[in-house]
Amino acid sequence: MAFHDLPADSRPREKLLARGAAALSDTELLALLLRTGIAGRHVLQLAQDVLDAVGGIAGLLAADAEALRRVRGLGGTAKRAELLAVMELARRAMGQRLAERPAFEAPEAVAQYLQLHLAHKAHEVFAVMFLDTRLHLLAMEELFRGTLSQTSVYPREVVQRALHHGAAAVILAHNHPSGDVQPSRADLLLTESLKAALALLDMRVVDHVIVGPGRFHSMAAHGEL
Structure with missing residues (x-):
């Protein structure tokens, strides 16, 4: 199930645009990256499954490609590649901040x-x-x-x-x-x-x-x- 199949008040994309990213839960933010669910699990459920499997957002940021591959729903390369790219951007952004400030x-x-x-x-x-x-x-x-x-x-x-x-x-x-x-x-x-x-x-x-x-x-x- 994708976002357009969800009730209007449950769609993270619309919520983000209306209220800002800070208004979204960890699950909703991750669902935006995943975009679609899998058979029997809509995208919000899949996002929560992923967070439960890796230990929350902190665990997700620390997960490598192999850890993500073992999570049900992330067996395909596209979702894993996008998550790994976002996590690396977060690490690089933090490193850039430290390179610019004592x-x-x-x-x-x-x-x-x-x-x-x-x-x-x-x-x-x-x-x-x-x-x-x-x-x-x-x-x-x-x-x-x-x-x-x-x-x-x-x-x-x-x-x-x-x-x-x-x-x-x-x-x-x-x-x-x-x-x-x-x-x-x-x-x-x-x-x-x-x-x-x-x-x-x-x-x-x-x-x-x-x-x-x-x-x-x-x-x-x-x-x-």
Whole structure:
């Protein structure tokens, strides 16, 4: 079932044009992208099915092509391609904002950017945001995967990538798949180790952010750097 088959007061397109995008629910916004439903499920039901399957809008933004392929109703390539394109645009828009403004002026944007990239991964990922002298984003790279510790994250590789990007500062980041974003003792020790290694090259660690679905923890904000 498509939009024209829905009752007039249930059509997201007309609602958006009349009242603005903010008036639409997550389901309605996604339905606009999907445009049509599948056999036995009209487009609004399909949109809700998709959100339920991936864990809401945050989960959708973090989903990859394979995760979407497993969702009933997204087996075809057209819908998946459009969703992946929209999600990548969201990530790039956030990255552009951070490239244009100092990171410390937009701490919530930093957290949202990292959540888009890391929060819904099923395994731990350690990433680094490389910043210039004005603390604008140069690049972000995922450097290590698996259980994080001083022995699994190598300071030398972090330093090498920072030199490659000509970074003056970095924001360290990783996710906690458990959802508990409080830093462990290993997280704190790792942060100190990386701070010491980067300080030898006069590179500053601005923050270490731990993210999980819908939440984050900034070590800088909590005086843990």
